[in-house]
Amino acid sequence: MSPPVLQVEGLVVRMRTEGGVAEILDDVAITVPRGGTVGVVGESGCGKSTLLRAILGILPKGAETPRGSILFEGRDILADHAESARGRIGFVPQDPYLSLNPVFRAGDQILEIMRRHAPGSRADHRRRILDLFRAVQLPDPEAALRKFPHQFSGGQRQRLLIAAALACDPALVVADEPTTALDVTTQREILALLRGLVVERGLSLLFVTHDFGVLASVCAEVTVLYAGRVAENGPTRAVLDTPQHPYTRMLLACHPDRATDLTGIPGTVPAATAQPSGCRFHPRCPIIRSGCPVEPPPLEALPGGRAVACPWHADAIPEAVHG
Numbered sequence: 001m002s003p004p005v006l007q008v009e010g011l012v013v014r015m016r017t018e019g020g021v022a023e024i025l026d027d028v029a030i031t032v033p034r035g036g037t038v039g040v041v042g043e044s045g046c047g048k049s050t051l052l053r054a055i056l057g058i059l060p061k062g063a064e065t066p067r068g069s070i071l072f073e074g075r076d077i078l079a080d081h082a083e084s085a086r087g088r089i090g091f092v093p094q095d096p097y098l099s100l101n102p103v104f105r106a107g108d109q110i111l112e113i114m115r116r117h118a119p120g121s122r123a124d125h126r127r128r129i130l131d132l133f134r135a136v137q138l139p140d141p142e143a144a145l146r147k148f149p150h151q152f153s154g155g156q157r158q159r160l161l162i163a164a165a166l167a168c169d170p171a172l173v174v175a176d177e178p179t180t181a182l183d184v185t186t187q188r189e190i191l192a193l194l195r196g197l198v199v200e201r202g203l204s205l206l207f208v209t210h211d212f213g214v215l216a217s218v219c220a221e222v223t224v225l226y227a228g229r230v231a232e233n234g235p236t237r238a239v240l241d242t243p244q245h246p247y248t249r250m251l252l253a254c255h256p257d258r259a260t261d262l263t264g265i266p267g268t269v270p271a272a273t274a275q276p277s278g279c280r281f282h283p284r285c286p287i288i289r290s291g292c293p294v295e296p297p298p299l300e301a302l303p304g305g306r307a308v309a310c311p312w313h314a315d316a317i318p319e320a321v322h323g
């Protein structure tokens, strides 16, 4: 089996803020197999975007040097590999409206990325951009080269950004909620496009979303983050069918598609400057036990390639307690 394209271990990200030190990620581990599709889910403020930023080497000002390791193609981005990883990791951002430079033509924006990171002449690059525009199904690729961002629809702009992410033939594509700013029909089309590209090009994908429906349609595996820590991970189907961590169970129960409980999870995600002691979910947990506020629970391996950070997980205690 080939080594994973991305292997994050023990990642700690802290930031100095006016309100004190924000502990944004703590001991986060995540692996993307070559050709694998891995989702990251969790409520707003759980650290999903920060994880992507750490991998892309674009943490905001105020961030301390991250601890842990981010092995990309076997070499540690945090140690010495950041520069050579640039261009080998494609990024699809959240908002197609904000992510393109309004004053440059579409073709020129992608040419510039290729000029910096990909070998070949300008003519080679232009040919490759036209191929990419066809691959992302932009209408009239020749004309699209000369258009400015405002001349594309929202869905077309997202296609443009996917083309930009693929410009340098990346080993890994990371996507930060790439469909949230789009209407439902366009969202479906973009997800279908991504699924197609993953299969046709053998892409490895790390995909952030807060939508379980989107997750299930794109990702074979999932990591659930809560307050900067991994709550559980495993094959998407298994995690959705038999969630183990009380957080995952509650998150799924209040998802509109499942609608067993539309009241939501009581309380809110803690501020990163005021993380609870022990298990960070304990103030909101319906099955809290006396040890929970004391010791952070380790991520325990379960059968079927799963892991959960709760000793009182669903398979460990009677159904009566989890409800």
Ligand SMILES: Nc1ncnc2c1ncn2[C@@H]1O[C@H](COP(=O)(O)OP(=O)(O)OP(=O)(O)O)[C@@H](O)[C@H]1O
Binding pocket: 015, 017, 022, 024, 042, 043, 044, 045, 046, 047, 048, 049, 050, 051, 060, 062, 210, 270, 271, 272
């Ligand atoms: N530059 C920053 N300075 C201080 N705190 C920050 C900074 N960026 C993020 N945070 C804090 O880190 C935590 C995680 O934020 P992050 O944006 O990574 O979460 P997220 O899960 O991606 O949320 P969303 O789904 O809303 O994008 C939050 O508590 C946030 O307030």
